[in-house]
Amino acid sequence: MHExxxxxxxxxxxxxxxxxxxxxxxxxxxxxxxxxxxVVKESLEFSFDIVTEGTPLEGARLVIEEVPVKVFCPDxxxxxxxxxxxxxxxPVCGVKTGQVLEGREIELYALEGGEGDAGDDVESTDR
Amino acid sequence: xxxxxxxxxxxxxxxxxxxKNDLLARGxxxxxxxxxxxxxxxxxxxxxxxxxxxxxVLTRLGQRYRVAALVGxxxxxxxxxxxxxxxxxxxxxxxxxVCHLEAEMVERNLEGWDMRDIDFLFIENVGNLVCPASYxxxxxxxxxxxxxxxxxxxxxxxPTIVNSADLAVITKVDLAEAVGxxxxxxxxxxxxxxxxxxxxxxxxxxxxxxxxxxxxxxxxKRSCKEMVSTS
Ligand SMILES: [Zn+2]
Numbered sequence: 001m002h003e004x005x006x007x008x009x010x011x012x013x014x015x016x017x018x019x020x021x022x023x024x025x026x027x028x029x030x031x032x033x034x035x036x037x038x039v040v041k042e043s044l045e046f047s048f049d050i051v052t053e054g055t056p057l058e059g060a061r062l063v064i065e066e067v068p069v070k071v072f073c074p075d076x077x078x079x080x081x082x083x084x085x086x087x088x089x090x091p092v093c094g095v096k097t098g099q100v101l102e103g104r105e106i107e108l109y110a111l112e113g114g115e116g117d118a119g120d121d122v123e124s125t126d127r
Numbered sequence: 128x129x130x131x132x133x134x135x136x137x138x139x140x141x142x143x144x145x146x147k148n149d150l151l152a153r154g155x156x157x158x159x160x161x162x163x164x165x166x167x168x169x170x171x172x173x174x175x176x177x178x179x180x181x182x183x184v185l186t187r188l189g190q191r192y193r194v195a196a197l198v199g200x201x202x203x204x205x206x207x208x209x210x211x212x213x214x215x216x217x218x219x220x221x222x223x224x225v226c227h228l229e230a231e232m233v234e235r236n237l238e239g240w241d242m243r244d245i246d247f248l249f250i251e252n253v254g255n256l257v258c259p260a261s262y263x264x265x266x267x268x269x270x271x272x273x274x275x276x277x278x279x280x281x282x283x284x285x286p287t288i289v290n291s292a293d294l295a296v297i298t299k300v301d302l303a304e305a306v307g308x309x310x311x312x313x314x315x316x317x318x319x320x321x322x323x324x325x326x327x328x329x330x331x332x333x334x335x336x337x338x339x340x341x342x343x344x345x346x347x348k349r350s351c352k353e354m355v356s357t358s
Contacts (some may be wrong), residue, residue: 002258038260038287087319096322
């Protein structure tokens with residue numbers, strides 16, 4: 001299980017980025033996770049809670065957006081999203097392709113901040 | 128409701144979580160390239176025959192080149208001891224509880240070795256077909272090994288690592304018939320997850336395929352050098 005190492009890297013990166021952007025406190029960490037990243041979502045979520053303990057990120061939510069595999073089909077000359085990561089065939093014409101455009105990423109996408117008001121829901125601040 | 132204009136609600140960051148590892152790996156890759164070292168990262172399950180095979184390859188290559196190996200393992204020096212018999216320079220990386228190698232471990236364990244004294248460096252990753260997939264070690268080539276005793280659908284069970292590999296090696300092919308290894312099914316499984324991946328069939332016991340692998344490495348190293356001199 002390498003999700004603990006990944007969570008560690010994520011938290012270090014997020015703490016740095018939060019300081020740079022002046023976000024305090026961090027309410028949520030948004031992550032893009034490719035289905036080909038080799039990372040198990042549940043293990044990462046579990047590790048995240050452990051790793052954030054006692055850090056400025058303690059209590060922050062981890063929001064994971066799964067990114068499907070997108071391949072380039074040499075026959076259609078187009079990019080297509082695969083309904084399942086495998087087999088690696090163009091979903092339109094059926095040609096095999098290994099040209100992966102998306103789906104490998106483990107990306108800290110965004111940080112969500114707030115005033116630290118626990119009852120302050122994210123969606124409720126439309127003005 | 129409180130006004131929160133002093134604090135941004137959502138800030139886009141868009142940074143690779145493994146940025147640190149990848150930067151280190153990039154640095155390593157440049158260092159290897161400048162010194163003319165060809166680096167192979169070997170990944171497999173435990174028991175695929177990596178160490179035996181590597182001993183063979185090191186012995187064969189060692190007759191004409193300067194070879195070295197880094198061996199990742201959770202504990203023990205056993206594998207390194209076996210590999211040293213080939214005459215290569217060998218270092219064991221003991222990872223403790225970590226189930227994969229990271230670029231930082233490679234960098235740390237190269238200390239004291241002059242890269243200009245090495246032609247081929249092999250990194251034997253920890254026996255694991257999942258975790259090593261995420262970590263770039265600055266290698267030129269990632270090789271995934273499967274033995275004929277592991278069954279034909281193994282590539283489909285571990286698609287991520289296969290998808291990130293540059294070469295697949297089937298080991299223990301001298302046992303293929305005895306275990307009823309269905310070659311076609313295996314090749315089909317491979318191409319489902321990594322279409323077009325080159326495959327080598329080898330046996331450390333019979334010596335089959337070892338020469339092919341050695342000449343593959345020589346060719347790869349040569350084209351690597353040409354790439355540098357023309358760039
Ligand atoms: Zn197509």
